[in-house]
Amino acid sequence: KRPKLKPMFMLGIPLNVARREKCEGLLRAVRKLEVDGRPLALLFEELPSRKDLPLYYRVVERPLDLRTLAASLMAAGVVDPEGKKEKGMQWVEEFVQDMELIFANAQQFNENTSQVYYDAGRLRRFFRKRMAKAFPSVAMPEANDPAPYVFEPELPPSTTSPDPLFVKKKKKQKVEGGGEQPPVAKKLKKQLKAEAAAEAFAQAKAAKQAKRAAKEAKAAGMSVASGKVTFKLHKEGVSTE
Numbered sequence: 001k002r003p004k005l006k007p008m009f010m011l012g013i014p015l016n017v018a019r020r021e022k023c024e025g026l027l028r029a030v031r032k033l034e035v036d037g038r039p040l041a042l043l044f045e046e047l048p049s050r051k052d053l054p055l056y057y058r059v060v061e062r063p064l065d066l067r068t069l070a071a072s073l074m075a076a077g078v079v080d081p082e083g084k085k086e087k088g089m090q091w092v093e094e095f096v097q098d099m100e101l102i103f104a105n106a107q108q109f110n111e112n113t114s115q116v117y118y119d120a121g122r123l124r125r126f127f128r129k130r131m132a133k134a135f136p137s138v139a140m141p142e143a144n145d146p147a148p149y150v151f152e153p154e155l156p157p158s159t160t161s162p163d164p165l166f167v168k169k170k171k172k173q174k175v176e177g178g179g180e181q182p183p184v185a186k187k188l189k190k191q192l193k194a195e196a197a198a199e200a201f202a203q204a205k206a207a208k209q210a211k212r213a214a215k216e217a218k219a220a221g222m223s224v225a226s227g228k229v230t231f232k233l234h235k236e237g238v239s240t241e
Contacts, residue, residue, distance in 0.1 A: 012091035013138065015076045022134050023073055023095045030099070030127055031066065040119045041066060044102055060105045069098045092135060099127055 013019065031041045047065045048056055057063060073095060075088030089095055106120035125143040132140050 012093040015089050020076045059109050064101050
């Protein structure tokens with residue numbers, strides 16, 4: 001079963017019929033490569049069984065062979081009638097990354113002095129040279145670079161309009177008379193609203209304190225009116241200010 005790849009091919013090259021045929025030609029060339037009559041890709045055609053080599057599946061995180069890759073490439077653009085989704089590859093970069101993964105897995109598991117390790121490096125160099133000619137727009141590493149190929153999509157330039165794949169649409173703020181609300185007006189409106197709320201809170205607090213003071217003054221034998229305090233002398237029946 002073909003390992004799942006991360007959804008990272010957002011700005012890649014779509015794998016249409018013409019490009020798929022190019023990729024199939026590259027795959028055939030890799031499979032036919034021989035040295036002294038010995039096909040180099042023979043050991044990469046099919047993975048070892050888990051029963052015969054269980055250690056391989058503990059070391060290699062995403063096992064992949066050329067047969068599985070070829071089947072996925074042939075299914076490119078084919079829609080599954082049940083799931084209504086494409087079964088195979090969708091991008092040229094996905095094909096490149098799968099090919100590179102096969103070579104990297106072989107060199108990761110085998111010793112650097114083994115024949116398999118050497119053959120994987122030779123196949124990678126051959127594939128990269130052919131790939132650079134078939135798809136010049138794909139940024140491939142140097143042929144002798146041992147680092148595996150990784151596709152890193154670039155974000156659209158800031159001078160262009162935002163791409164819906166990367167930029168979330170913002171809700172437009174409307175003002176009276178139509179049109180989009182300017183950022184300064186929006187900020188000022190928010191500030192005025194906050195100041196009004198603070199003033200209302202202060203007025204409510206002052207009214208509450210005045211009510212409490214009146215209640216305490218009444219209990220102590222005082223009357224509060226228009227800011228003046230009058231002491232009532234109940235025994236003599238007179239009052240003084």
